[in-house]
Amino acid sequence: MPYANAPMTSNPADDLQAPEPSKGDGMPAIAERSATGGDTSNGAYNVIEAIRRGESVDPALHPEMEDLQGVIEIDKFNLYYGPDRALYDITMSIPSGRVTALIGPSGCGKSTLLRSINRMNDLIAGVRVDGNMSLSDSPIYAPHVDVISLRKRLGMVFQKPNPFPMSIYENVVYPLRIDGENRKSVLDEACERALRSAAIWDEAKDRLKQSALGLSGGQQQRLCIARAVVADPEVLLLDEPCSALDPIATLRIEELIQEIAQRYTVLIVTHNMQQAMRVSDYTAFMYLGRLVEYGPTSGIFRRPLLNETEEYVTGRFG
Amino acid sequence: MSERHDTAPAAVSQPTHKRRSTPPSALGEPMIWLTGGALVVCLVMIIGLVGMIITQGLSTFWPRAIERVTLNDGTVFLGVPTKTADEPPQVMYRTGNRDIGTSPFRWVNESDIESVERPEYAVMLERETWNVWLGMPDRALVYTDDGELTVAAEGPADVLAFMEENHAEARARYGQIEALKKHDLGRINRKIEASRLNVRAAELDVTREQRPGGSFGIPLFAVVVLGAGGLFGFSWWLGHHGRDEHGNLRLGGISKPVRVLRTASVFAAIALLLAAWLHAPWHDRVMTEERLQEVRAQAAERETDLQRQYDEILEEIAVLEAEDNRYRVEIVDPTTGRFSPARQIEPDNPLRLSQIVRTVDTNNMGLGDKISTFGSRWWEFLAHPPREANTAGGVFPVIVGTVMLTLLLTITVTPLGVIAALYLREYAPQGIVTSTIRIAVNNLAGVPSIVYGVFGLGFFCYTLGQYVDVGSDPSVRLPAPGWWALLGATILALIGGYAAGVWSKPIPGREPSNMNVVLKWVSRVLWLSVFISAVVLVVRTPYFTGFFEARAADGSPTFGSRGMLWAALTLALLTLPVVIVSTEEAIAAVPNSMREGSYGCGASKWQTMRRIVLPGAMPGILTGAILAMARGAGEVAPLMLVGAVKLNEDLPISTNAPFLHLDRSFMHLGFHIYDLGFQSPDSQAARPLVWTTTLLLLVIVVSLNLVAIIIRARLRARLSGSTV
Structure with missing residues (x-):
């Protein structure tokens, strides 16, 4: 089962208010329902079941999302790995200057969607797409698009910290170096600014010339964030940035994301519901390549439109 | 999920089958012996080989005792025992003295030996020619200024002292003569050769037909160069076109026609520059008969001058050689009673002192002397060229x-x-x-x-x-117009191939269309034809007559x-x-x-x-x-x-x-190594050098590897982050 091994960090219900009474049965009833193994007899799982059957399902869009102007607009976007379809008619817009989280069980296509935005999927043989995507109104998948300049406008941070085997300094200024920037004063200034915005300046300032591989995992990830923001991207794409980190490091990164969100649009993929709740303004719930529900984070976690979303965010399934 | 937890513990503790004791095959004890044994076999072979090379290679230059052997039949000879054989018991002596017809190595049955002694003053001379000479020092002679040969020292001890006193100076003088011959005369010879080649090149130029296609002349040349520059500028402008005010490429990128146009103009510009170079006005200087006469006259003049310098050096050498000729030593072979001759054809003329590279009187040596001889032999081996068909001397050039x-x-x-x-x-x-x-x-x-x-x-x-x-081979040279037509066609094919390649790329994220596939193959075919015609253009060019034509025409x-x-x-x-x-x-x-x-x-x-x-x-x-x-x-x-x-x-x-x-x-x-071991005229003398040479090769390979390994280790450390 694709959703059988999603991480269960703690019971999200502890952090939440009791679910809306309008949803009916309340906690005991939900517990009872999952104990029966997701029985569909009372019609509770119909959206998920429909998706599993391969039926097309319209996403439940919260009313707040209707008129939102997005910095990234995704329109009926489909993606295929060879014969396998990974994304189904995704239509959503990523609001500017906010943090948007993509959640969903493993294999639901959230990372694929994220990597489609900076066309990282081009590197995989046999990937086909259709539908449109645009960044600040310029199309991402038009024929002559210069992928290099597209990626320069989007910063990306990966699941596993991947600092390059060079000094901390060279790691941070790498995006500038490949742009041909070699003036020391410019690089020094950009390096300090990026390290400060990634909240790692104090730890790194005395060892800028030392190898980045000597940093701890959390520091490495913050270094990667510094590297992603050094060239002032329009959007920061974070692909499960904390999944390889311990809780303390995770906390620091989360604080950092909130800080960075004041300057950049952030799109974050996460497995961790608390994380999505803590850091994001908007949350999209995806399942098996489809967008299921999209709305303000508070809405998704407290008053989801769909029962299934609630089941998922409270840890009853997935 | 939590409900599963309380069902587990009871079920696990009951084994469903009887547990067996672990069989020896599972422990793999024999495998330890087998794998370890294989390693030992490998190590023994490698250590054996390397150990043999090292011991043999290092012992070669150690000075060994010189023995005076008296055989049962009364023959007496001096020799250095080099090896023995068992059946029948035999000893091989190095006896040297090849220039008076003695075999330089001699097997002797131990039963034939009457007595062996080690005379204190027996010496082995390592000579510039004819390899070693073994004998007893008898007299040292000096030619006086009026050509009279006088005895300067007599008796082994005095002769050795005389040799020691004068040897370094004689060697220095000899080195000077050799350097004059090799460097100074060599330099003049090179100049004479260069001047001769100059004339030869001029002669070739006279007979050669005009440059194919003629030369452009200044105006046409300027037009062509400016055209090329214009095309380069155009391509730069096109590239600039797709950028925003900060010089960054726009997200829309550069459209396909613009990319192709850019590439096409660069190739066209390169072709124009090539034409400009090949037909540049300065290529127009044609060698005429009159000019050839001029070149010849200049060369003759220079050669006379060089010949004069050559003669001066010869005179200098003659003076040094006269001095060199004065110092002679007579080292007598006990078997024949003859002393070592200056040359094989002058048997009555004793050896010149300068011809002795090294005098080894082992029997008279302390450990210090032996070590210094050992060191001096190694130094010669490493820093000097070989002598005597490689059987002696060094391996520096090697x-x-x-x-x-x-x-x-x-x-x-x-x-x-x-x-x-x-x-x-x-x-x-x-x-x-x-x-x-x-x-x-x-x-x-x-x-x-x-x-x-x-x-x-x-x-x-x-x-x-x-x-x-x-x-290029004159028989296959293309005429200039044909060559340029082919070049033009090649550039068109190149541009076509590039364009087809550009258009064969599908829209990102889409399946390639049939058109894309067709264009891909068109592009491949065009690139292949470009490659073939590029080879033809190079091989059959009428413009290239080689860099060393004159020397080749001379047969070298x-x-x-x-x-x-x-x-x-x-x-x-x-x-x-x-x-x-x-x-x-x-x-x-x-x-x-x-x-x-x-x-x-x-x-x-x-x-x-x-x-x-x-x-x-x-x-x-x-x-x-x-x-x-x-x-x-x-x-x-x-x-x-x-x-x-x-x-x-x-x-x-x-x-x-x-x-x-x-x-x-x-x-x-x-x-x-191959040459010493199998191609040497005096293989017994060369054999020890096989070992030293092998040792040297080993050392060189190991040290080259070591340098690379050290660099690699440092890189690895940096990549893994343990150092900066």
Whole structure:
């Protein structure tokens, strides 16, 4: 089962208010329902079941999302790995200057969607797409698009910290170096600014010339964030940035994301519901390549439109 | 999920089958012995080989006792026992004195020996010619100024003292004579040769027809150059077109027609520059009969001048030689009672002191003297050229040849192999073609090395070398208009191929359309035809008549025969598979997360390769280079065909322009070992040198490897983050 091994960090219900009474049965009833193994007899799982059957399902869009102007607009976007379809008619817009989280069980296509935005999927043989995507109104998948300049406008941070085997300094200024920037004063200034915005300046300032591989995992990830923001991207794409980190490091990164969100649009993929709740303004719930529900984070976690979303965010399934 | 927890513990503790004791085969005790034993066998063989080379190689130069042997039949001789045999008990003595007809080595039955003694003053002379002489010092003689031969010392002790006193000076003088002959006369000879070649080139120029197509003249030349410049500017402007005010490429990128137009204008500009160069006005200077006479007159004048300098040096040499001739020593062979002659044809003239390289009176030596002789022999071995058909003297030119060849092959093969592997692994679409190429490359490693030698001789020396020397073959040269038409067609095909390639790329994220596929094949066919016609253009060009035409016309090819460059290229080809395979592995081992990180920063594929993949793969690439180096340094068979020779004291690197003489044949340690062991006229004398030479080759290969290994270790440390 694709959703059988999603991480269960703690019971999200502890952090939440009791679910809306309008949803009916309340906690005991939900517990009872999952104990029966997701029985569909009372019609509770119909959206998920429909998706599993391969039926097309319209996403439940919260009313707040209707008129939102997005910095990234995704329109009926489909993606295929060879014969396998990974994304189904995704239509959503990523609001500017906010943090948007993509959640969903493993294999639901959230990372694929994220990597489609900076066309990282081009590197995989046999990937086909259709539908449109645009960044600040310029199309991402038009024929002559210069992928290099597209990626320069989007910063990306990966699941596993991947600092390059060079000094901390060279790691941070790498995006500038490949742009041909070699003036020391410019690089020094950009390096300090990026390290400060990634909240790692104090730890790194005395060892800028030392190898980045000597940093701890959390520091490495913050270094990667510094590297992603050094060239002032329009959007920061974070692909499960904390999944390889311990809780303390995770906390620091989360604080950092909130800080960075004041300057950049952030799109974050996460497995961790608390994380999505803590850091994001908007949350999209995806399942098996489809967008299921999209709305303000508070809405998704407290008053989801769909029962299934609630089941998922409270840890009853997935 | 939590409800499952309380069901588990009771079920686990009951075993469903009877547990057996662990069988010995599972413990694998015998495997420890087997694997360990295999390692021991390998180690014994390797240590045995290396140990033998080291002991034999080191003991060669240790001075051994000189024995005076009296046989039962009354014969007496001096000799150095070198080895023994058991059935029947025999001893081999090195007796030297080859120039008076004695066999330089002599087997003696132990039963025939009546007595053996070690006379205090017995000496072994190591001479410039005719190898060693063993004898008893008898007299030292000096020619007085009026040509009278007078005795300067008599009796062994006095003669040895006389030799010790005058030897260094005599050797210095002899060295001076040799240097004058080699360097000063050599320099003048080179100048005379150059002047002669100058005349020869002028003579060739007179008979040659006009430059094909004539020359442009200044106005046309200027137009063509400006046209090329304009095209370059146009392409720059086109490139600028797709950028915003900050110089960044717009997201829309550059459209296909603009890209093709840009490339086309660059190629057209290059073609115009080529035309401008080939038809430049300064090519118009044609050699005429009058001008040839002028050149001849100048050359004659210069040669007279050089001849005068030559004679002056000869006089200088004559003075030194007269002095050199004065000091003589008589060292008497006890068997025949003859002293060592100055030359074989002057048996009554005693040996000149300067001809003695080293006097070894072992029986009279303390440990200190022996060590100093040992050291001096090693120094001669390492720092001097060979004497006596390689059976004595040193191997300095051999060391230089080997090291240069190895370095040259490494700096040739490493970039080539690395670039090829980069394309194969990073750019080429992985499929049946790349797999086939990989298999082919791996199989190349199994081809016998002599085959590479044959290929090197046929292709590099005789085809490529010939082309470098004398240019394209006159019988296949195209007429100028035909050549330019072909060049134009080639450039059109190039542009067409590029354009088809650009349009064969599908829209990102889409399946390639039929049109895309057709264009891809069109592009491939066009590129192939471009390649073929480029080869034809080079081979049949009417414009290239070689760099060393005059020398070749004289019958002495420069690059058109065996030499250092071609040997290095042959070995580079031989070691290419090693480099390609290890580079590919190293590239594949660079984690994909690094590549993704780099792409994510907006790096292009090339930037990612240059800044992330290549540095990350560097230790592996160096491993390949080390393996290639080791394999190349130890190779002999192909070198015999493409450039290694028995003797060439002209080093491939020198202080004379052009400093690096890659056209020269060279000496090589591997070939030298073969030569000493199997091709020597005096194999008994040469045999100990086989060991020392082998030891030296071993040391050189190990130290070259060591340098590379140290560099690799430092790179690895940096990549793993343990140092900066």
